Amino acid sequence: MTKRYSVFAIAREAMRHHQGWERAWRSPAPKAKYDVVIVGAGGHGLATAYYLGKNFGITNVAILEKGWLGGGNTGRNTTIIRSNYLQDPSAAIYEKSRSLYETMSQDLNYNVMFSPRGVMMLAQTEHEVRGYRRTAHANALQGVETQFIGPERVKELCPIIHIEGPRYPVLGALWQPRGGTARHDAVAWGYARACSEMGMDIIQQCEVTAIHRSGADGAVSGVSTTKGEIACDKLSIVVAGHTGQVCGLAGFRMPIEAMPLQALVSEPIKPCMDVVVMANTVHGYMSQSDKGEMVIGGGTDGYNAFTQRGSFHHIEETVRALIETFPIISRLKMLRQWGGIVDMTGDRSPILSKTPVRNIFVNCGWGTGGFKAIPGSGWAMAELVAKGEPGALAAPFSMDRFREGRFIDESVAAGVAH
Numbered sequence: 001m002t003k004r005y006s007v008f009a010i011a012r013e014a015m016r017h018h019q020g021w022e023r024a025w026r027s028p029a030p031k032a033k034y035d036v037v038i039v040g041a042g043g044h045g046l047a048t049a050y051y052l053g054k055n056f057g058i059t060n061v062a063i064l065e066k067g068w069l070g071g072g073n074t075g076r077n078t079t080i081i082r083s084n085y086l087q088d089p090s091a092a093i094y095e096k097s098r099s100l101y102e103t104m105s106q107d108l109n110y111n112v113m114f115s116p117r118g119v120m121m122l123a124q125t126e127h128e129v130r131g132y133r134r135t136a137h138a139n140a141l142q143g144v145e146t147q148f149i150g151p152e153r154v155k156e157l158c159p160i161i162h163i164e165g166p167r168y169p170v171l172g173a174l175w176q177p178r179g180g181t182a183r184h185d186a187v188a189w190g191y192a193r194a195c196s197e198m199g200m201d202i203i204q205q206c207e208v209t210a211i212h213r214s215g216a217d218g219a220v221s222g223v224s225t226t227k228g229e230i231a232c233d234k235l236s237i238v239v240a241g242h243t244g245q246v247c248g249l250a251g252f253r254m255p256i257e258a259m260p261l262q263a264l265v266s267e268p269i270k271p272c273m274d275v276v277v278m279a280n281t282v283h284g285y286m287s288q289s290d291k292g293e294m295v296i297g298g299g300t301d302g303y304n305a306f307t308q309r310g311s312f313h314h315i316e317e318t319v320r321a322l323i324e325t326f327p328i329i330s331r332l333k334m335l336r337q338w339g340g341i342v343d344m345t346g347d348r349s350p351i352l353s354k355t356p357v358r359n360i361f362v363n364c365g366w367g368t369g370g371f372k373a374i375p376g377s378g379w380a381m382a383e384l385v386a387k388g389e390p391g392a393l394a395a396p397f398s399m400d401r402f403r404e405g406r407f408i409d410e411s412v413a414a415g416v417a418h
């Protein structure tokens with residue numbers, strides 16, 4: 001039984017030189033067989049496992065990770081959480097997710113530092129004004145709390161914004177007061193600890209290299225990994241930018257492509273901005289971390305690749321663009337830069353779906369915007385894996401929609417140009 005984290009535990013450990021903390025999760029050797037194997041220990045894989053245990057009592061589960069848990073996009077994103085999407089199925093799953101973030105720290109007994117500081121998406125063209133007004137109306141009907149605010153209110157909420165920009169003045173913004181940020185590593189670590197506590201096995205440094213099928217209908221029977229053979233009744237593939245390759249191991253193709261997306265942080269400065277701002281026209285988004293760094297992100301590279309780096313010209317373009325709206329950052333030094341491999345679908349919406357192989361399920365396509373979706377996606381995916389059929393949250397996101405022309409177009413709400 002893992003000891004609970006609490007103020008008393010902190011006081012107790014302070015008294016005994018922090019000698020009593022235990023490991024947050026076990027690192028077991030894989031068993032020969034599990035009821036469910038999840039490939040990928042990013043946020044979505046871990047959350048799927050957590051809700052399989054919590055909501056359905058399924059705990060004979062292994063989560064296999066080729067690197068270290070949270071080392072993919074989950075530990076590389078700019079942590080923006082919001083649910084201001086246009087289409088009803090998106091608003092439903094992202095709002096479920098945002099609401100789960102509100103109580104995640106208590107639920108997991110792990111401080112994920114959820115900070116509902118408010119997110120604004122700037123409107124810097126007439127087209128965006130119309131678009132965001134429309135989204136605000138749609139959100140009102142969906143029960144998502146957003147509003148379209150004017151430039152004066154934008155300036156009030158974020159005084160460092162230059163409202164009369166040289167090329168793109170700020171004409172207003174779509175404001176979601178309960179949007180915000182959370183600590184990305186903590187989300188992965190909190191789920192990992194809770195899964196391990198339920199008896200699930202998180203196996204790191206364990207790459208899935210083959211997928212096996214058997215029986216008359218060719219249902220999944222197990223996987224080969226760099227740590228040996230593992231049999232399973234059900235397999236959930238949750239590998240973001242590597243979806244194409246891993247699904248290829250099972251013999252089917254996915255309507256998805258992989259691209260690098262990068263971000264950077266500045267040197268730390270005093271607190272100057274207590275909201276998240278996305279400026280999609282000039283193309284950049286920015287928030288300030290608790291350490292004081294300005295967290296800055298840009299767009300995807302213009303080609304498919306698997307480098308977790310991103311290209312230099314993107315940094316230049318992003319920073320140049322943001323300086324128009326935030327002249328205050330012009331003399332800051334960049335501290336570090338990194339990239340992740342994002343998984344993009346044609347309509348910029350995710351896939352939570354059964355696949356052509358019985359008992360293989362896939363969760364992918366969160367692209368540039370899946371950090372905010374981790375709890376909601378895990379919740380919906382656990383239902384799909386446990387019951388074999390999607391519930392109301394996941395159903396619209398099945399991969400049939402590409403064959404049926406039933407797109408859920410969120411290319412504007414994605415907030416990142418691609």
Ligand code: FAD
Binds near residue numbers: 045371
């Ligand atoms: P990942 O965290 O990538 O996890 C997949 C895991 O699968 C990886 O750990 C990988 O190692 C593992 N894996 C792959 N192949 C195998 C294999 N064969 N065997 C075993 N394991 C395997 N979203 C937001 O909501 N807000 C943001 O502000 C935001 N900013 C972003 C900024 C950047 C720079 C990037 C890159 C992304 C951003 N995102 C943002 C998107 C978000 O990070 C992702 O959508 C989300 O983290 C995806 O989580 P995941 O669990 O699906 O994937």
Ligand code: PYC
Binds near residue numbers: 078297368
């Ligand atoms: O989806 O909000 C988002 C986002 C911000 C930065 C990257 N993605």
